[in-house]
Amino acid sequence: MPIAQQRIRCIAIREPGPPSVLEPAHQAERSTPPGWVRVKVAASGVNRADLLQRRGAYPPPPGVSPTIPGLEYAGVVEEVGDRCRLRAPGDPVMGILPGEGYAETVWVPEDQTIRVPLGMELVEAAAIPEVFLTAWDALTRQAGLVAGESILIHAVGSGVGTAALQLAAVSGALAVGTTRSPEKLERALAMGLAHGVAAREGWVEQLGALAPGGFDVIMDLVGAAYVSANLGLLAEGARWIVVGVPGGSTAQVEFRTLMARRARIQGTVLRARPDHEKAALARAFERRIVPLFEEGRLRPVIDTILPAEEVSTAHERLEASDSFGKLLLRW
Numbered sequence: 001m002p003i004a005q006q007r008i009r010c011i012a013i014r015e016p017g018p019p020s021v022l023e024p025a026h027q028a029e030r031s032t033p034p035g036w037v038r039v040k041v042a043a044s045g046v047n048r049a050d051l052l053q054r055r056g057a058y059p060p061p062p063g064v065s066p067t068i069p070g071l072e073y074a075g076v077v078e079e080v081g082d083r084c085r086l087r088a089p090g091d092p093v094m095g096i097l098p099g100e101g102y103a104e105t106v107w108v109p110e111d112q113t114i115r116v117p118l119g120m121e122l123v124e125a126a127a128i129p130e131v132f133l134t135a136w137d138a139l140t141r142q143a144g145l146v147a148g149e150s151i152l153i154h155a156v157g158s159g160v161g162t163a164a165l166q167l168a169a170v171s172g173a174l175a176v177g178t179t180r181s182p183e184k185l186e187r188a189l190a191m192g193l194a195h196g197v198a199a200r201e202g203w204v205e206q207l208g209a210l211a212p213g214g215f216d217v218i219m220d221l222v223g224a225a226y227v228s229a230n231l232g233l234l235a236e237g238a239r240w241i242v243v244g245v246p247g248g249s250t251a252q253v254e255f256r257t258l259m260a261r262r263a264r265i266q267g268t269v270l271r272a273r274p275d276h277e278k279a280a281l282a283r284a285f286e287r288r289i290v291p292l293f294e295e296g297r298l299r300p301v302i303d304t305i306l307p308a309e310e311v312s313t314a315h316e317r318l319e320a321s322d323s324f325g326k327l328l329l330r331w
């Protein structure tokens with residue numbers, strides 16, 4: 001069939017609204033630009049940002065369709081553009097996207113692709129890019145977590161939280177996690193979390209008892225709701241890195257506490273970064289983190305894999321905070 005007549009299956013947002021506004025649709029085929037590859041997608045990851053985009057509250061960067069959500073994929077390279085050197089047709093790859101990831105075919109700059117760990121199923125690999133890139137970049141490259149330090153991970157049963165707890169263990173740090181769900185706490189402890197605390201009455205005191213000098217790093221996946229707790233749990237020289245704000249994005253901060261602790265609050269985001277930074281991150285991740293999956297020291301944590309057509313169910317589950325680890329859509 002001529003390229004222009006081929007149509008690619010995808011999931012589109014009919015109009016801003018609840019999960020039911022997501023529906024199967026088709027995209028037109030495109031040509032593959034120089035330096036880019038076309039990937040036949042095995043599975044797409046579902047992320048919190050997709051929920052916001054579905055509601056019309058998170059416009060994608062310029063040039064990216066607002067109606068097709070999706071920030072990550074794993075699949076096989078089908079075609080390489082001119083001047084590609086890194087990838088060849090048939091290579092299994094995974095990676096992040098600025099959007100349009102809920103589709104059976106995606107186009108990506110080849111230097112932003114990451115090779116799939118040897119021996120890993122392609123569908124499983126779709127659970128890696130967004131959460132492990134985010135957690136690794138935040139913990140080690142930005143917060144500078146090192147062996148022997150303590151880290152507090154809020155929403156530890158989330159996709160990013162389950163990646164962070166594994167990366168903390170690999171770094172030789174002592175990881176303590178919180179979640180509102182006792183069941184998720186049990187599962188995180190079974191995965192190697194050193195200590196867990198349910199976010200309910202008395203939890204800040206319990207955390208204080210676990211780390212009397214405070215935590216060296218706070219991985220904040222909740223935001224405003226936990227700000228006053230975080231302020232009371234900072235070690236001297238602590239790094240508090242804000243990655244997600246489902247618990248609100250506006251809060252009052254007692255700066256004197258921050259000053260007294262000589263602590264730092266830092267925010268981070270992946271989606272809005274320029275291409276050259278995403279490429280540098282992908283290359284470093286492939287070199288340093290992919291081998292850890294091959295050695296069995298890290299693993300993707302998958303809550304549920306659904307057929308892509310059941311995307312509304314995936315959004316409902318994520319929205320209800322019922323999932324532990326990642327939700328994936330299989331093509």
Ligand SMILES: NC(=O)c1ccc[n+]([C@@H]2O[C@H](COP(=O)([O-])OP(=O)(O)OC[C@H]3O[C@@H](n4cnc5c(N)ncnc54)[C@H](OP(=O)(O)O)[C@@H]3O)[C@@H](O)[C@H]2O)c1
Nearest residue numbers: 048155158159160179180243244245246247268269270321
């Ligand atoms: N900055 C970036 O580049 C970047 C990249 C990826 C993700 N993120 C953000 O990081 C966060 C985690 O992402 P994810 O995909 O791992 O999320 P996820 O799997 O959907 O988990 C989010 C968890 O946050 C907790 N939560 C939700 N609302 C809350 C509230 N009001 N108060 C306290 N806890 C609440 C829930 O855990 P419990 O109920 O079990 O405690 C929920 O399961 C999200 O906010 C996401 O948007 C940011």
